[in-house]
Amino acid sequence: MTDRVARFLEFHRKREYRSDRREVTYPKVEAGRFRQAAADFAETVKAERPVLYKDDLFGFNRSVRNVCDYNIQYELNNFTPDYGWALTNGLESVRQMLIGRREEAPSDRKEFFTGAIEHIDAVYAIADQYREYAREQGNEMLYGALCVVPRLAAADYYQALVFMKLLIYTMRASNVYHVTLGRFDQYMYPFFERSRSGGASREQLAELTQLFFISLNLDTDLYHGVQLGDNGQSMVLGGRTAVCADVYNALSDLIMDCCLELCLIDPKINLRVDHNTPRERYVKGSEMTAKGLGFPQYCNDDVVIPGLVKLGYRYEDACEYAVAACWEFIIPAEGYDIPNIVTMNFPLAVRRATVCSLPQCDTFGQFMMCVKQSVFDFFEQLKIEAAGKRAEFAKTPNPFVSLFLRGCRRSGSDITELGARYNNDGIHGLGIAPAVDALAAIKKMVFDEKEVDKVELIDALQNNFRSYDALRSALLRCPKMGNNDDETNSICDELLNFFATIVNNTPNSAGGVFRAGTGGPQDYVYMAQDVGATADGRLAGQPYPSSFSPSIGVKTDGPLSVIKSFTRFDMTQIINGGPLTLELHSNVFRNHIGVDKVADLVRAFILLKGHQLQLNSVSREKLLDAQAHPEQYPDLIVRVWGWSGYFCELDTAFRNHIIARTEYTV
DSSP states (O other), X not given: OXXXXXXXXXXXXXXXXXXXXXXXXXXXXXXXXXXXXXXXXXXXXXXXXXXXXXXXXXXXXXXXSOOOOTTOSSOEEEEOOOHHHHHHHXXXXXXXXHHHHHHHSOTTTHHHHHHHHHHHHHXXXXXXXXXXXXXXXXXXXXXXXXXXXXXXXXXXXXXXXXXXXXXXXXXXXXXXXXXXXXXXXXXXXXXXXXXXXXXOOHXXXXXXXXXXXXXXXXXXXXXXXXXXXXXXXXXXXXOOOSSOSOOOOHHHXXXXXXXXXXXXXXXXXXXXXXXXXXXXXXXXXXXXXXXXXXXXXXXXXXXXXXHHHHTTOOHHHHTTOEEOSSSOEEOTTTBOOEEEEEEEEHHHHHHHHHHHHGGGOSSHHHHHHHHHHHHHHHHHHHHHHHHHHHHHHTTSOOHHHXXXXXHHHHXXXXXXXXXXXXXXXXXXXXXXXXXXXXXXXXXXXXXXXXXXXXXXXXHHHHTTTTTOHHHHHHHHTSOOTTSOOHHHHHHHHHHHHHHHHXXXXXXXXXXXXXXXXXXXXXXXXXXXXXXXOOTTXXXXXXXXXXXXXXXXXXXXXXXXXXHHHTTSSOGGGSTTOOOEEEEEEGGGGSSHHHHHHHHHHHHHHHHTTOOEEEEEEEOHHHHHHHHHOGGGOTTOEEEOXXXXXXXXXXXXXXXXXXXXXXXXXX
């Protein structure tokens, strides 16, 4: 780490710059349907003033807390633009192309091209402001870069990074929610190589990369979803393409090293791996986990690529997959899937079947049929909900953003007009483990051992186990998912297989299909709050586990047992995304032997055909102290659901959830 990087990093960690921003009131500007996004962005640009901090080589920092969003009805989200196209062409050639196509377009389509042109002009305006301000401030590097980009193609790695920062700023200030970084090491590699061949050393390139990463963290508090840190700045490294088995390169490795040194929440690293990935790569990933970053998240190409192909993605596109803000698999430049459009609440579906149908069932097989009917009915409701969200989304076109999808560029159509090649919808699978645990308890206590009366169980659930302490204790002692026992594994297989069968490739309202997944972001707290007691012994309102993981407080035989339980199913059928999440006690990483063991554990997960894995290095004692004394832990990073954030900036419910998760030793 150079002195300049160290100074800029310390500047970021003080967070004093957050107090410099102001709130503004924007004039209400009415424009045509396709010009509204450009008009709103232009007002945002007018309100901004250039801000360059000491040691900042990139700029495009927010000086205003709020952006113009009077006309936004449904934000674009989880979007991965075609960055490589912009970096290698520049925006002026695009602008000229749009002018030509507008001339030839029918009258009802001219406004689309006008909207995109006006948006580019507003991008030029903010770029020009920064160029002149950089010159005034003596920042010759940034001034020189902005004399080239964004109008022309980037000539080297630094110019490409400046162009990237501008694009990220532009998208976010255009009310695009969760702009991801995609396969950064692939589209940036030609520029990296150009600078390297021009004489730039690894140390110089690392400094640029680290300064860029720090700059990404300066506005994270303004670009958040449910919680601070949930800002979508996910980056994918490595993996394969349709023509190459492993594209992990020198830039990939440099990025890993840079993140190891910086210890920041952004960019959130996702590492694509498979059965041929060298062990040393897992070791480096485990060293990052040891730092407490909560990443990398591992994505298994051996599972994800064939799973996407089953959903109708072309093989060459499936090989280019990235992740959305958290974990959902998306295709950069080709897809506008909404991978988190609705959520299947499995514990609620099982509870409904229990209360409504259990007394009429003579066998567990009959009861499972009722559970499946409950899941199916839930899905029918979710399809209607998803169609409603798609309809709302269609009301807010954005021609400029649409340019970053190849299908929209070819057809001259907007992202809301389904111009992308893929317009699929993802259904999260929330609370799979507690649902399976409840079913296992019912099978054991009601049908196999006949120790619990059906009506008594329903009464206990409806009364939140009041006066049923003994029954609840018995239910809590029943088999639980995570111990790799045949009973719970077979129930999980049956439930997931049914879910996948009814969901996958079912047509949605956007000309695409639905995709089943194992994720469940913030809903593991929020949706669980409205669900009554369940037959696994869970009390009303208690949270579910995060994503595809054992229930909170469940005792297991260790992380390998958990991995075996959660890799048994054919995960190519549940490929919307949703990782197994394991909390490892920080003592595991006290020496290199522990790091090696974690690397072997991750590799075992991949070889067992798990689809996604994320690890947290935590200490309950430290988390409890941070809960009590947050001012002493401003930079304590944790993995929340599909992203890493600062523990003390989270709401209490999520802090408590992380504290309650099981800590494993290896």
